[in-house]
Amino acid sequence: MARAPARYLVYFQYFGTRYSGVMETKSDQALVGVQNYLQEAAAKLRPSCPVRFHISSRTDSGVHALANAAHLDMPRPPGKADFTGHQLAHALNRHLRPEPIRILSAQRVPSTFHARFSAVSRTYIYRLLLGCAHHSQIPVFERDLCWAPPGGPLDIAAMRAAAELLLGTHDFSSFRSPGGPAQPSPVRTLLQLRIRPGPGLLARHGPLGELEFWEVKVKGRSFLYRQVRRMVGALVAVGQGRLSPGDIQELLQRKDPRALPPHAMAPARGLFLAAVEYRQQDLAIPEEELSALS
Template sequence: MGVGLAAGSVRVRYLVYFQYLGTDFNGVAAVRGAQHAVGVQNYLEEAAERLNSVVPVKFTISSRTDAGVHALSNAAHLDIERRSGQPPFTPEELTEALNTHLRHPAIRVLQAFRVPSDFHARYAATSRTYLYRLATGCPRPDQLSVFERNRCWALRADCLDVAAMREAAQHLLGTHDFSAFQSAGSPAASSVRTLRQASVSPDPTSPFVLPQESRKLQFWSLEFESQSFLYRQVRRMTAVLVAVGLGALTPAQVKAILESRDPLGRHQTRVAPAHGLFLKSVLYPDLGSAPMQPHAPSESTAQKS
């Protein structure tokens, strides 16, 4: 679990789960240099500096998310080497210490595990699930509750053809070349992915919506699970499924888009807004249960999505 270095010192690797509201961040990855934009990783590493590790602590992020994207549960690994004579942090001590030193209220460390020294948070993940939230019945953005504006995509339509969306989603399930749903800039060597889940379901009414407003507003959740995703794949699949729900595309056309492998086609260049997307979970084998998370993110994106 640890590698002895200086006399009496031990370097220990941990896996930590953490969550964040992405509104204030330029994505999860650290922004280096003199730029004003900052990532969630900047704050995590700043908190880790207070742990007095012999070596600088760097977070290796499991799943990168874009600016404005949220996470109910992301993950990262880090190495900590305490000074001679000091025992390694227990997972509980590490979680408490990081939360104590975090300087941004929109980030929280959920849980930590000790893992082998060769464990890698990105490559060891066996499942990533993304949740995308929609709202219908909102003719103008300023009619949506201020508490929901950065947590869902508000559609002007009063309803969606959910049956057609579910039919279209079936075409995306399985192993395919998802080139048609990949944005430029992806570092992936292959665009073949296996999509294990693609669901569309109604969400309970948000607790942040007034009773008189909830009669016309309806919230929806789209969930996607795979071992990994291409750059902005989830947001592009969401945009196409929403087009089906609005009647602009048919389920058969979604199949044709997938088979075209063309990311620059008329319909597949659409990208759903970042603020409706949540990385819901990252799972690993042999680590017990992941942190328990709420079904919907009303209280609060691996490759980029």
């Protein structure tokens, strides 16, 4: 009787500008998904049947990940031992070169674990660059890694006041992008929404003075389609004086995806999936499963 394949949780990161998003696409497209490359790398490890990565968190084209997560089952030919987590991560990274995709870690998990449904929280960071009068002033090393909103300084205090209104459990229909994938409920819970100064990379000064990097950090169990980008866009509109904190409250109450002004969606390039978290008890392999492995 063939034994069940080992299941692994892998954390991975990628530079989203190069891909159509994280999810698998048809291979004949000009840009394909990160998942395509992950599965191609796994196929080169000679599994006994095709391997599929089950992605925790969907990201769109241009969105980056510091740490996304996925699980996979790795069937080994008869007589071949299962990979350790370190061996699997090393082997996948060898076959992912030169793509800007990297496996950060891999570990054995129970056969019941699911990277998407077992997640207890997801954290996103949106990077803003202030002090650029024109997009040509964005440092070359930051061009695909932040958004420089036009119009001068932002009213951070007003943005923070508006952010407080979004915390907690709400119907976020007004912050859901129309035409996105069907989701059963628009109700979501924001556990954290912070606006804070953030680090830059190499360039700190623009031709007209100091550049300021700010981060919008958002944490929740799950999000609606493009919810984070629409919330950040609305907060920036508050910082620019085009919306007020009261308008954010009204948007929540209207529960209508068409209610958000067209200009109030942040571009993909500043968004990073920063963390996906799980409970330790969901990662622990039961004794009976451990016995079957030995």
